[in-house]
Amino acid sequence: MSRLLALLVALGLVVGCAGPPPPPSDTLTVGVSRDLVEGPRDPYFVHASLRVWESLVELDDDLEPRPLLAESWSSSADARTWSFQLRPNVKFHDGSPLDAAAVAANVERFLKISPRPSPFFLLDKSLAYGSLRSVEVSGPLTVQFRLDEPTPMLPNMMAGFFSAIFAPSSFDANGDFVKLVATGPFQLGEWKKGEGATLERFDGYWRDRARLKTVRIKVLPDPPARLAALRAGEVQAVAELGAILPDQAAEVAADSRLKLGSQTIALSHYLFFNGTRTPFSDARARLAISLLLDRRGLVSTVLSGHGTPAVSVLHPLSSRWTRTDLAPVHDPTRAASLMATALSAAANAAAPERRPVSLVLSAALLGRAPYKTVAEILQDRAAPLGLDVQITVLDAAAYNAALKAGDYDIAMGSQGWPNGDPHYIFGRYLHSRGQLNVDRRLGAGDPATDELIDRGVREPSFERRKAVYDRLQELAADQVHLTPLWHDVALYAYRDGLADLGMDVNYRMTLAEARWTR
């Protein structure tokens, strides 16, 4: 018996060595939910969150474009010619200088390989550069873009992934990576897919160098196990998209060794309606469903307060574009009246026999947002209106196929706003030829709306463009082809003693600013 006890103690000591030692003061290990390094076959190699590469333009907290590798920009009066002035004295990780030729080479590579799938961000030249005709080097640090159509929002469109800059030596003749050389505050060290990566500080960085010498990224896909790793001290932070789920927030807040952080991000959650079949081909039926939902109640109970009740089809981060006077309201009485009218009109029009309302959800999103609970609430609220809502959870590909085939009535999903350009939302959802309008059978679009959208995207005057987008938000609220539910707040957590680790509106971690206070 004593031998057995000794054996167990020895085993405990050996295994106990696996416990994490305290991290060195210049090192940080961050747990994330997904791979942030895809490798040389990906058009970006690594996610922007790792701060290995930088873009010409990035978005600030109001979703307005701000200089990064481009120091300034200007456009011709007709917004067809744009000139970008690059920041001087910026070096790539291999010591070579950033210049206009390098930027032009990156844009040409972008156009050449588009469209290229990426789990980070679809590389698409039409979304990034619109009607770009040519990119020209007009000085050592000046690049000129010439476009066929007026493009007043070009800096927005290029922000982030779409103007990522790498040293031209990073690519082969096909535009594929042969190595990763960029300008960010970190360089990519060792990485293993599905496991994680090591980032090393780039001491030649053009701004203040990163405070930490080494950052390790560890992929921990399971949410409870990710939090357990943080509590055990194996990682000192969990951040990035979906790092902490709303129902885990209370557990983090209750642990005195942990800090909970939150950041409003440019991502909103919506209901989409199949506007090509009854009952939701009738705007009254769509509005009735929207009126059934108490968005404030959803955020305070289902999301434990970690979200913003919807104010508009556009995200309220953008104070320049988003109207706050059009917030969807909660009015079950009016909902019942509207639905009764819509259903009666459908019956009079000899519409096909009433059938259950199909509400589809994508399984890929259920781990990040409480769609199932919201769907069940909607199911419950819609029953008194005579609607038998049936909830179906499909995997992402089947969900997209069902939407495309119009084999649904209501869908729930999220939409990011990565460039802060209203056309990104209106052009795709409300235009009769809009990709998402067509693909999801929303049934949106009429000549007047199309004309407004086409005018907005080309209008050089800010005031006139603002008037167009104000009107389009009204139309979106009236037509209810999609109705916003809540605007997302990303939660992350870190151990006591770590400071300045956060996330920005596009879910990128602030790794270069992170530091240990003790």
Add this chain to the structure above:
Amino acid sequence: MPYFGQRLVRLGLVLLLVSGLAFGLGNLAPGDPAEQALRRGGGEPTAEAIAALRERFGLDRPLPLRYLSWLGQALIGDLGTSYRDREPVLRHLLRGLSFTAVLGVTALGVAVGLGVPLGVLAALRRGGLADQAVRLLAVLGFAVPSFWLGLLLILFFALTLRLTPTGGSDGPAHLILPALTLAARPAAGLARLTRATLLETLNRDYVRAARARGLAEPSVVLGHALRNALLPVVTFAGLAFGRMLGGAAIVETVFAWPGLGRLVVEAAFDRDYPVVQGFVLLSGAVFVTLNLSVDLMYRTLDPRVRRTREELGR
């Protein structure tokens, strides 16, 4: 044709059938792989972009032609490239398999190391406290879902006792909790099976004869009864190993173990058919090879099987 040769031919036919089913069923699932690949980053691809990618993936060709072309390449060891990241499928699978095999072999070792002795103990103490405890443990092993057991083990061993890491794949210590979790169900099965077969064997005449000859009880149980009782146990262990290879996805996700299961579940969600098809072919090959190995072990363990097959062979 010798027995081994016959089995090899049958193995090839089974794999051919498996590959056809994998290819056909995968391609019948709703969702376009090209569109899914383009949508992965949250983007909204144009119809032209989808068409261009479909052509690049070869999805614009008829299904039978694609199957024959894939099969031809597979025969020379080329399983194609992943739709998601354009990496060779074989590289993905071998890397995942190296992790899953380590996990599976360790879990099998744990399952056999726990399940067989517990089954023997339960059989020898039939109706006693030990028997009841083993039976209860076996029921729990079957009933508790692996994701929940995994989280309980993390809570107890990693967070409370601080004996093991919570997850990852950085060293042998990271293997302990996933192997225990994965071993729970087969260990329960082995304990029940060993108990049942040993009880049956202990009532056989030759065991009674051994006891009558005055042999010591350990020699009777271990030397005579257990060896015969182990035959179905070997079959069960072989099949359990195959099932573990295929069903480790949840355990691999909970413990961030970069194995085959996680890879394939993600590939299936993304309609990455080359990876899914390669996996089905590979796991089919592993399964039928294990089956063959178990049959060959039967020949070693049980001379009656050998003799019967030799007679049939004549």
